[in-house]
Amino acid sequence: MSDAVMIGIKVVCVLAAFLTLPLLVGQLEHKAMAHMQGRLGPMYAGGFHGWAQLMADGVKFLQKEAVVPAAADARVFGLAPAVALIPYLLVLVVIPLGPGTVAEALDAGLFFALAVTGVGVVGMLMAAWASANKYSLLGGLRGAAQLLAYELPFVLAAASVAMAAGTLSLVGIVEAWNPWWLLWQAPAMVIFFVAGMAEIRRPPFDMPLADSELVFGYLTEYGGLRFAFMLLAEYVGIVVVCALTTVLFLGGWRGPFLSDDLGPLWTILKIFALSFVVIWARVAYPRLREDQLQRLAWQGLVPIALGQLVLTGAVVAVTS
Numbered sequence: 001m002s003d004a005v006m007i008g009i010k011v012v013c014v015l016a017a018f019l020t021l022p023l024l025v026g027q028l029e030h031k032a033m034a035h036m037q038g039r040l041g042p043m044y045a046g047g048f049h050g051w052a053q054l055m056a057d058g059v060k061f062l063q064k065e066a067v068v069p070a071a072a073d074a075r076v077f078g079l080a081p082a083v084a085l086i087p088y089l090l091v092l093v094v095i096p097l098g099p100g101t102v103a104e105a106l107d108a109g110l111f112f113a114l115a116v117t118g119v120g121v122v123g124m125l126m127a128a129w130a131s132a133n134k135y136s137l138l139g140g141l142r143g144a145a146q147l148l149a150y151e152l153p154f155v156l157a158a159a160s161v162a163m164a165a166g167t168l169s170l171v172g173i174v175e176a177w178n179p180w181w182l183l184w185q186a187p188a189m190v191i192f193f194v195a196g197m198a199e200i201r202r203p204p205f206d207m208p209l210a211d212s213e214l215v216f217g218y219l220t221e222y223g224g225l226r227f228a229f230m231l232l233a234e235y236v237g238i239v240v241v242c243a244l245t246t247v248l249f250l251g252g253w254r255g256p257f258l259s260d261d262l263g264p265l266w267t268i269l270k271i272f273a274l275s276f277v278v279i280w281a282r283v284a285y286p287r288l289r290e291d292q293l294q295r296l297a298w299q300g301l302v303p304i305a306l307g308q309l310v311l312t313g314a315v316v317a318v319t320s
Contacts, residue, residue: 010093010103018089021271022235027054028272029279036283058228066224069132076130077221081229084123087116088236095243096171098253098263109170110162113244114155117199120237121147124201124208127230128218139217142290143201143208149297150198150205156305157192160312161185161248174252181249184315188308189249191301193274196245198293200237203282207290242274243267 030053034042046052068074094109096102106112121143128140162168164185165176198205209217219230246252250270253263288296 014089014092014103017092018236021239022232023054025235025238025272025275026057028275029282030054032276032279033283036280061225061228064224064227066226067221069221071132072221073130073132076126078226080123080127080130081222081226081233082123083126084120084233085229085236087119088233088240090116091240092243094170095240095247096174096252097267099260101253101264102171105169105171108168110158110168110173110248113170113240114158117240117244118147118151120233121199123230123233124218127222131218131221133221135214135216136218136220139208139210139214139220142210143218145290146198146201146205146208146293149294150195150301153191153297153301153305154195154199156302156309157188157195158244158248160188160305160308163309163312163316166316170247170252174247174254177251177254179251181251184311185249185308187304188312189245191305191308192248193241193245193277195297195301196241197278197281198297200234200241202234202238202278204285204288205293206287207293210287238275238278239271242271242278245274246270 030042030050033039034050041050042053043050045056068077091113093103094106094112096105124143125140128136128143131137161173161181164181165173167173167176201208208214209219211217214220219227222230246267253259253267255262255266259266
Protein backbone atom coordinates (compact mmCIF):
# COMPACT_ATOMS: atom_id res chain seq x y z
CA MET A 1 0.00 0.00 0.00
CA SER A 2 1.43 3.37 -1.02
CA ASP A 3 2.25 6.12 1.45
CA ALA A 4 -0.41 8.38 -0.05
CA VAL A 5 -3.13 5.79 0.52
CA MET A 6 -1.98 5.22 4.11
CA ILE A 7 -1.98 8.95 4.82
CA GLY A 8 -5.46 9.23 3.32
CA ILE A 9 -6.77 6.39 5.51
CA LYS A 10 -5.25 7.96 8.63
CA VAL A 11 -6.77 11.36 7.81
CA VAL A 12 -10.21 9.82 7.30
CA CYS A 13 -9.98 7.90 10.58
CA VAL A 14 -8.89 10.98 12.56
CA LEU A 15 -11.67 13.08 11.01
CA ALA A 16 -14.21 10.34 11.79
CA ALA A 17 -13.12 10.32 15.45
CA PHE A 18 -13.12 14.14 15.48
CA LEU A 19 -16.69 14.31 14.18
CA THR A 20 -18.29 11.39 16.05
CA LEU A 21 -16.75 11.13 19.56
CA PRO A 22 -17.62 14.72 20.62
CA LEU A 23 -21.19 14.25 19.40
CA LEU A 24 -21.50 11.03 21.40
CA VAL A 25 -20.18 12.86 24.47
CA GLY A 26 -22.76 15.58 23.83
CA GLN A 27 -25.53 12.99 23.63
CA LEU A 28 -24.24 11.38 26.83
CA GLU A 29 -24.37 14.78 28.53
CA HIS A 30 -27.97 15.34 27.44
CA LYS A 31 -29.06 11.98 28.83
CA ALA A 32 -26.97 12.00 32.00
CA MET A 33 -28.09 15.50 32.98
CA ALA A 34 -31.70 14.65 32.13
CA HIS A 35 -31.60 11.73 34.56
CA MET A 36 -29.63 13.54 37.28
CA GLN A 37 -31.75 16.70 37.24
CA GLY A 38 -35.13 15.30 36.20
CA ARG A 39 -35.12 17.17 32.88
CA LEU A 40 -38.01 16.08 30.65
CA GLY A 41 -37.12 17.90 27.41
CA PRO A 42 -34.09 15.83 26.31
CA MET A 43 -36.09 12.61 26.82
CA TYR A 44 -38.79 13.31 24.18
CA ALA A 45 -37.12 14.35 20.90
CA GLY A 46 -37.56 11.53 18.38
CA GLY A 47 -39.65 9.35 20.65
CA PHE A 48 -37.71 6.55 22.32
CA HIS A 49 -35.55 7.99 25.11
CA GLY A 50 -35.07 11.24 23.20
CA TRP A 51 -32.63 9.67 20.73
CA ALA A 52 -32.96 12.60 18.28
CA GLN A 53 -32.15 15.41 20.74
CA LEU A 54 -28.72 16.03 19.23
CA MET A 55 -30.20 16.15 15.72
CA ALA A 56 -32.79 18.64 16.93
CA ASP A 57 -30.04 20.85 18.33
CA GLY A 58 -28.19 20.68 15.01
CA VAL A 59 -31.31 21.73 13.07
CA LYS A 60 -31.83 24.57 15.55
CA PHE A 61 -28.30 25.90 14.98
CA LEU A 62 -28.69 25.65 11.20
CA GLN A 63 -31.86 27.73 11.30
CA LYS A 64 -30.39 30.54 13.38
CA GLU A 65 -29.01 33.62 11.67
CA ALA A 66 -25.25 34.15 11.95
CA VAL A 67 -25.12 37.79 13.07
CA VAL A 68 -21.86 39.75 13.16
CA PRO A 69 -21.91 42.85 15.41
CA ALA A 70 -21.44 46.11 13.50
CA ALA A 71 -18.38 47.12 15.53
CA ALA A 72 -16.80 43.65 15.45
CA ASP A 73 -13.67 42.69 13.55
CA ALA A 74 -15.54 40.42 11.13
CA ARG A 75 -12.51 38.48 9.90
CA VAL A 76 -11.17 37.63 13.37
CA PHE A 77 -14.73 37.02 14.61
CA GLY A 78 -15.28 34.45 11.87
CA LEU A 79 -11.89 32.75 12.26
CA ALA A 80 -12.14 32.26 16.04
CA PRO A 81 -14.28 29.05 15.96
CA ALA A 82 -11.81 27.39 13.55
CA VAL A 83 -8.82 28.40 15.67
CA ALA A 84 -10.57 26.96 18.74
CA LEU A 85 -11.28 23.65 16.96
CA ILE A 86 -8.18 22.85 14.91
CA PRO A 87 -5.70 22.34 17.81
CA TYR A 88 -7.83 19.53 19.24
CA LEU A 89 -8.00 17.89 15.81
CA LEU A 90 -4.20 17.92 15.67
CA VAL A 91 -3.91 16.38 19.15
CA LEU A 92 -6.10 13.45 18.08
CA VAL A 93 -3.46 12.60 15.49
CA VAL A 94 -0.95 11.51 18.16
CA ILE A 95 -3.29 9.77 20.64
CA PRO A 96 -3.00 5.95 20.41
CA LEU A 97 -6.22 3.95 20.58
CA GLY A 98 -4.52 0.55 20.57
CA PRO A 99 -1.26 -1.20 19.77
CA GLY A 100 -0.36 0.10 16.33
CA THR A 101 -3.60 2.12 16.16
CA VAL A 102 -2.35 5.69 16.04
CA ALA A 103 -2.24 8.14 13.15
CA GLU A 104 1.29 9.35 13.95
CA ALA A 105 3.42 7.91 16.76
CA LEU A 106 5.70 10.85 17.55
CA ASP A 107 8.70 10.32 19.82
CA ALA A 108 7.73 13.59 21.55
CA GLY A 109 3.99 12.99 21.33
CA LEU A 110 3.30 14.20 24.87
CA PHE A 111 5.19 17.45 24.25
CA PHE A 112 3.27 17.96 21.00
CA ALA A 113 -0.11 17.28 22.64
CA LEU A 114 0.51 19.66 25.56
CA ALA A 115 1.85 22.42 23.29
CA VAL A 116 -0.99 22.24 20.78
CA THR A 117 -3.71 21.95 23.44
CA GLY A 118 -2.65 25.32 24.86
CA VAL A 119 -3.18 26.96 21.46
CA GLY A 120 -6.94 26.44 21.70
CA VAL A 121 -7.23 29.36 24.10
CA VAL A 122 -6.21 31.68 21.24
CA GLY A 123 -9.59 31.04 19.63
CA MET A 124 -11.31 32.14 22.83
CA LEU A 125 -9.21 35.32 22.99
CA MET A 126 -9.93 36.07 19.33
CA ALA A 127 -13.66 35.66 19.94
CA ALA A 128 -13.52 37.87 23.04
CA TRP A 129 -11.57 40.70 21.43
CA ALA A 130 -13.26 40.65 18.02
CA SER A 131 -16.82 40.75 19.43
CA ALA A 132 -16.51 44.42 20.44
CA ASN A 133 -18.47 43.62 23.58
CA LYS A 134 -17.33 44.37 27.13
CA TYR A 135 -18.85 41.18 28.52
CA SER A 136 -17.06 39.11 25.88
CA LEU A 137 -13.78 40.87 26.62
CA LEU A 138 -14.12 40.27 30.36
CA GLY A 139 -14.81 36.61 29.67
CA GLY A 140 -11.70 36.40 27.49
CA LEU A 141 -9.53 37.99 30.17
CA ARG A 142 -10.86 35.55 32.75
CA GLY A 143 -10.11 32.69 30.38
CA ALA A 144 -6.54 33.90 29.83
CA ALA A 145 -5.94 34.19 33.59
CA GLN A 146 -7.41 30.72 34.06
CA LEU A 147 -5.12 29.24 31.40
CA LEU A 148 -2.04 30.81 32.99
CA ALA A 149 -2.98 29.41 36.39
CA TYR A 150 -3.85 25.85 35.33
CA GLU A 151 -1.31 25.25 32.56
CA LEU A 152 1.49 24.86 35.13
CA PRO A 153 -0.06 22.01 37.19
CA PHE A 154 -1.31 20.47 33.93
CA VAL A 155 2.23 20.24 32.55
CA LEU A 156 3.83 19.26 35.87
CA ALA A 157 1.41 16.33 36.29
CA ALA A 158 2.16 15.14 32.76
CA ALA A 159 5.90 15.50 33.42
CA SER A 160 5.57 13.20 36.43
CA VAL A 161 4.24 10.27 34.42
CA ALA A 162 6.69 10.97 31.58
CA MET A 163 9.53 10.79 34.10
CA ALA A 164 8.18 7.50 35.46
CA ALA A 165 7.96 6.02 31.95
CA GLY A 166 11.25 7.46 30.80
CA THR A 167 9.83 8.68 27.50
CA LEU A 168 7.77 11.47 25.92
CA SER A 169 6.16 9.06 23.47
CA LEU A 170 2.48 8.44 24.25
CA VAL A 171 2.80 4.90 22.89
CA GLY A 172 5.92 4.36 25.01
CA ILE A 173 4.13 5.63 28.14
CA VAL A 174 1.31 3.11 27.65
CA GLU A 175 3.80 0.30 27.08
CA ALA A 176 5.73 1.27 30.24
CA TRP A 177 2.56 1.62 32.33
CA ASN A 178 2.14 -0.65 35.33
CA PRO A 179 -1.04 -1.13 37.41
CA TRP A 180 0.71 0.07 40.56
CA TRP A 181 0.98 3.49 38.91
CA LEU A 182 -2.70 3.85 39.81
CA LEU A 183 -1.52 4.32 43.41
CA TRP A 184 1.67 6.38 43.31
CA GLN A 185 0.64 8.47 40.28
CA ALA A 186 -2.92 9.03 41.57
CA PRO A 187 -2.24 12.62 42.75
CA ALA A 188 -0.78 13.49 39.35
CA MET A 189 -3.82 11.98 37.62
CA VAL A 190 -6.27 14.01 39.71
CA ILE A 191 -4.25 17.20 39.14
CA PHE A 192 -4.00 16.58 35.38
CA PHE A 193 -7.72 15.85 35.06
CA VAL A 194 -8.85 18.83 37.15
CA ALA A 195 -6.44 21.21 35.39
CA GLY A 196 -7.60 19.85 32.04
CA MET A 197 -11.22 20.58 32.93
CA ALA A 198 -10.19 24.11 33.89
CA GLU A 199 -8.33 24.60 30.60
CA ILE A 200 -11.38 23.70 28.54
CA ARG A 201 -13.51 25.87 30.86
CA ARG A 202 -15.94 23.17 31.91
CA PRO A 203 -18.13 23.69 35.00
CA PRO A 204 -17.33 24.30 37.80
CA PHE A 205 -14.43 26.13 36.07
CA ASP A 206 -16.60 28.16 33.66
CA MET A 207 -16.02 31.68 35.00
CA PRO A 208 -15.11 32.91 31.46
CA LEU A 209 -18.76 32.21 30.52
CA ALA A 210 -20.53 32.92 33.83
CA ASP A 211 -24.00 33.51 32.37
CA SER A 212 -25.20 35.08 35.62
CA GLU A 213 -22.55 37.82 35.32
CA LEU A 214 -21.30 38.08 31.73
CA VAL A 215 -24.39 37.13 29.66
CA PHE A 216 -22.39 34.26 28.09
CA GLY A 217 -18.84 35.55 28.26
CA TYR A 218 -16.76 35.36 25.09
CA LEU A 219 -19.66 33.55 23.32
CA THR A 220 -22.17 36.36 23.92
CA GLU A 221 -22.21 37.62 20.32
CA TYR A 222 -22.10 34.21 18.64
CA GLY A 223 -25.09 32.46 17.10
CA GLY A 224 -25.94 29.89 14.47
CA LEU A 225 -23.21 27.60 13.18
CA ARG A 226 -20.41 29.73 14.64
CA PHE A 227 -21.85 29.14 18.11
CA ALA A 228 -22.25 25.44 17.29
CA PHE A 229 -18.57 25.20 16.32
CA MET A 230 -17.51 26.87 19.56
CA LEU A 231 -19.60 24.34 21.49
CA LEU A 232 -18.10 21.55 19.40
CA ALA A 233 -14.64 22.76 20.42
CA GLU A 234 -15.67 22.34 24.06
CA TYR A 235 -16.80 18.76 23.52
CA VAL A 236 -13.71 17.88 21.48
CA GLY A 237 -11.73 19.34 24.37
CA ILE A 238 -13.49 16.92 26.74
CA VAL A 239 -12.53 14.00 24.47
CA VAL A 240 -8.90 15.16 24.26
CA VAL A 241 -8.47 15.70 28.02
CA CYS A 242 -10.10 12.35 28.82
CA ALA A 243 -8.04 10.59 26.13
CA LEU A 244 -4.78 12.06 27.44
CA THR A 245 -5.73 11.09 31.01
CA THR A 246 -6.47 7.57 29.78
CA VAL A 247 -3.18 7.23 27.91
CA LEU A 248 -0.99 8.77 30.62
CA PHE A 249 -2.51 7.38 33.82
CA LEU A 250 -4.97 4.57 33.08
CA GLY A 251 -2.93 2.35 30.80
CA GLY A 252 -4.46 3.42 27.50
CA TRP A 253 -5.47 0.32 25.56
CA ARG A 254 -4.42 -2.07 28.35
CA GLY A 255 -7.40 -3.77 29.94
CA PRO A 256 -8.06 -6.73 32.27
CA PHE A 257 -8.00 -9.17 29.32
CA LEU A 258 -7.37 -9.33 25.55
CA SER A 259 -5.56 -5.98 25.50
CA ASP A 260 -3.99 -6.65 22.10
CA ASP A 261 -7.29 -7.61 20.48
CA LEU A 262 -9.69 -5.26 22.31
CA GLY A 263 -7.26 -2.39 22.88
CA PRO A 264 -9.26 0.34 21.07
CA LEU A 265 -12.41 -0.75 22.89
CA TRP A 266 -10.73 -0.43 26.31
CA THR A 267 -9.42 3.01 25.39
CA ILE A 268 -12.83 4.27 24.25
CA LEU A 269 -14.56 2.83 27.33
CA LYS A 270 -12.10 4.65 29.60
CA ILE A 271 -12.57 7.90 27.64
CA PHE A 272 -16.34 7.76 28.03
CA ALA A 273 -16.09 6.83 31.71
CA LEU A 274 -13.97 9.95 32.31
CA SER A 275 -16.35 12.00 30.15
CA PHE A 276 -19.16 10.94 32.46
CA VAL A 277 -17.12 12.25 35.41
CA VAL A 278 -16.78 15.60 33.60
CA ILE A 279 -20.56 15.71 33.10
CA TRP A 280 -21.22 14.67 36.70
CA ALA A 281 -18.97 17.48 37.96
CA ARG A 282 -21.05 19.98 35.96
CA VAL A 283 -24.23 18.79 37.65
CA ALA A 284 -22.85 18.28 41.15
CA TYR A 285 -20.71 21.37 41.85
CA PRO A 286 -21.52 25.09 41.74
CA ARG A 287 -19.35 27.47 39.73
CA LEU A 288 -16.18 28.57 41.52
CA ARG A 289 -15.54 32.27 42.02
CA GLU A 290 -12.50 33.78 40.34
CA ASP A 291 -10.56 34.01 43.60
CA GLN A 292 -11.42 30.39 44.41
CA LEU A 293 -10.24 29.32 40.96
CA GLN A 294 -6.89 31.03 41.38
CA ARG A 295 -6.45 29.81 44.95
CA LEU A 296 -7.13 26.21 43.95
CA ALA A 297 -4.49 26.40 41.22
CA TRP A 298 -1.68 28.28 42.97
CA GLN A 299 -2.15 27.12 46.57
CA GLY A 300 -3.51 23.66 45.89
CA LEU A 301 -2.61 22.01 42.61
CA VAL A 302 0.82 23.53 41.96
CA PRO A 303 2.39 22.56 45.34
CA ILE A 304 0.96 19.03 45.14
CA ALA A 305 2.19 18.67 41.55
CA LEU A 306 5.69 19.75 42.57
CA GLY A 307 5.63 17.29 45.46
CA GLN A 308 4.50 14.51 43.10
CA LEU A 309 7.35 15.39 40.74
CA VAL A 310 9.85 15.08 43.59
CA LEU A 311 8.33 11.73 44.63
CA THR A 312 8.52 10.41 41.06
CA GLY A 313 12.13 11.49 40.73
CA ALA A 314 13.02 9.74 43.99
CA VAL A 315 11.24 6.52 43.02
CA VAL A 316 12.85 6.47 39.58
CA ALA A 317 16.29 7.10 41.10
CA VAL A 318 15.86 4.27 43.63
CA THR A 319 14.40 1.71 41.22
CA SER A 320 16.67 2.41 38.25
